[in-house]
Amino acid sequence: MSNIFDDARSRLHEVFENVAVTDDVRERLMHPKLALAVSVPVRMDDGRLRVFQGYRVQYDDTRGPTKGGIRFHPDVSLDEVTSLSFWMTIKCAVAGLPYGGAKGGVAVNPKELSRLELERLSRAYIRAIADVIGPERDIPAPDVYTNATIMGWMAEEYSQIRRRQVPAVITGKPVHLNGSLGREAATGRGALFVLQQWAQRQELVPTETTVAVQGFGNAGYHFARLAQEAGYRIVAISDSKGAIHSEEGIDVEQTMHHKRTHRELRAMLYCDASVCDEAQQDTLSNNELLELPVDVLVLAAMENQITAENAGRIRATQILEIANGPTNAEADSLLENRGVPVLPDVLANAGGVIVSYFEWVQNRAGFYWEEAEVNARLQTIAEREAKAIFELADERQVSLRTAAYIQALQRIAGAIRERGTQEYFTEHDVAKAADH
Ligand code: GLU
Numbered sequence: 001m002s003n004i005f006d007d008a009r010s011r012l013h014e015v016f017e018n019v020a021v022t023d024d025v026r027e028r029l030m031h032p033k034l035a036l037a038v039s040v041p042v043r044m045d046d047g048r049l050r051v052f053q054g055y056r057v058q059y060d061d062t063r064g065p066t067k068g069g070i071r072f073h074p075d076v077s078l079d080e081v082t083s084l085s086f087w088m089t090i091k092c093a094v095a096g097l098p099y100g101g102a103k104g105g106v107a108v109n110p111k112e113l114s115r116l117e118l119e120r121l122s123r124a125y126i127r128a129i130a131d132v133i134g135p136e137r138d139i140p141a142p143d144v145y146t147n148a149t150i151m152g153w154m155a156e157e158y159s160q161i162r163r164r165q166v167p168a169v170i171t172g173k174p175v176h177l178n179g180s181l182g183r184e185a186a187t188g189r190g191a192l193f194v195l196q197q198w199a200q201r202q203e204l205v206p207t208e209t210t211v212a213v214q215g216f217g218n219a220g221y222h223f224a225r226l227a228q229e230a231g232y233r234i235v236a237i238s239d240s241k242g243a244i245h246s247e248e249g250i251d252v253e254q255t256m257h258h259k260r261t262h263r264e265l266r267a268m269l270y271c272d273a274s275v276c277d278e279a280q281q282d283t284l285s286n287n288e289l290l291e292l293p294v295d296v297l298v299l300a301a302m303e304n305q306i307t308a309e310n311a312g313r314i315r316a317t318q319i320l321e322i323a324n325g326p327t328n329a330e331a332d333s334l335l336e337n338r339g340v341p342v343l344p345d346v347l348a349n350a351g352g353v354i355v356s357y358f359e360w361v362q363n364r365a366g367f368y369w370e371e372a373e374v375n376a377r378l379q380t381i382a383e384r385e386a387k388a389i390f391e392l393a394d395e396r397q398v399s400l401r402t403a404a405y406i407q408a409l410q411r412i413a414g415a416i417r418e419r420g421t422q423e424y425f426t427e428h429d430v431a432k433a434a435d436h
Helices: 004-018 023-028 078-094 115-132 148-162 186-202 218-229 252-262 286-290 329-337 351-365 371-396 400-419 422-435
Strands: 034-043 049-060 066-073 100-107 138-142 210-214 233-239 242-245 282-284 296-299 318-321
Touching: 004 078, 004 329, 004 400, 023 400, 034 078, 034 115, 049 066, 049 078, 049 115, 049 138, 066 078, 066 148, 066 351, 078 100, 078 351, 078 400, 100 115, 100 138, 115 148, 138 148, 138 351, 186 218, 186 318, 186 351, 186 371, 210 218, 210 286, 218 233, 218 252, 218 296, 233 252, 233 286, 242 286, 282 286, 351 371, 371 400
Parallel strands: 066 100, 066 138, 210 233, 210 296, 296 318
Antiparallel strands: 034 049, 049 100, 233 242, 242 282
């Protein structure tokens, strides 16, 4: 699929058939509100000046200020950022947060930059987009290859520009720089709450459920760690370099520890004190991991991982989407026809933005919560919205993704209708016609 945004938008047409929305709403949701392309000049350590291409897209702000992460990745393009901002709009509405959707990004390979270059890039990007962001306008956060440290630099740069402290302009900051406890693990934790609700409905027993996780970044790692704690058997994990597979089950913490110290994935078994045994492992490619016969395939890497090309070879009995847009629209219908349920991104990975919302609330109130409170509030929202979507899917006999979109659209359409002018004119015309 060459155009991700066309693919992303194509889902709306199916949803429009299932939900009564006015032409105003249809038309509004087809176009981003603001798309900004910026040059981001950075002085490199060797004295050269390099200019990177950056973007910020605010898709829709009907329900509140726009919200969404910033990614640093070589493949970032306006098409990708626009799609991601569209998904954020749907996601914030699915979670019932008082936000619209946005996304930003810089086309760069951050692994090739020194730490100081990365800091200069982060600050330069904020200087380039400062006029369009703010706590009441658009609130960035971390995404692929950005993290709390980067959010800290960005929030500080913004405060310098405004000449006052503005912590609520960015979420996902370090805990000691006005961040929220629980934010770092929130995407993985939220995904597990959604999976647990699903497991309950499907009568899946965690200890008898095998899981393969594509992607071992922040979201994939925390999900795998927490899922293992909850009893699930993690049998495969991959990162950008490849995958490991061990039917005995992989110790997630130890595998992460090994990755951090040796920069490679190696399956570790449960450890006794400091002695770890290496598991019997097969090394697989990322594509082979996708085709393993597991109970739950977790997609926590990038978009477009399951397409028409490989959908027929997927042997997992259900899919949990932690990345944004990992299954494209064609693959979606192929999986649906084969009866493979997909727990969709806009529900399954909303934990990150839900706790971002808590961080923004805490920043604005100047009052900080205990981690247990953050996690409990996350659980309430994730379970409530997951349950509502599962019930809606049953009731309307639609896929889980369509049900999530229906739920989001009802909320967005409600807001557009209540502030919109279409009905006013329609009613006005009716009144005029009655007068004559
Ligand atoms: N980047 C994350 C996402 O795609 C988090 C966004 C946020 O916290 O605003 O949902």
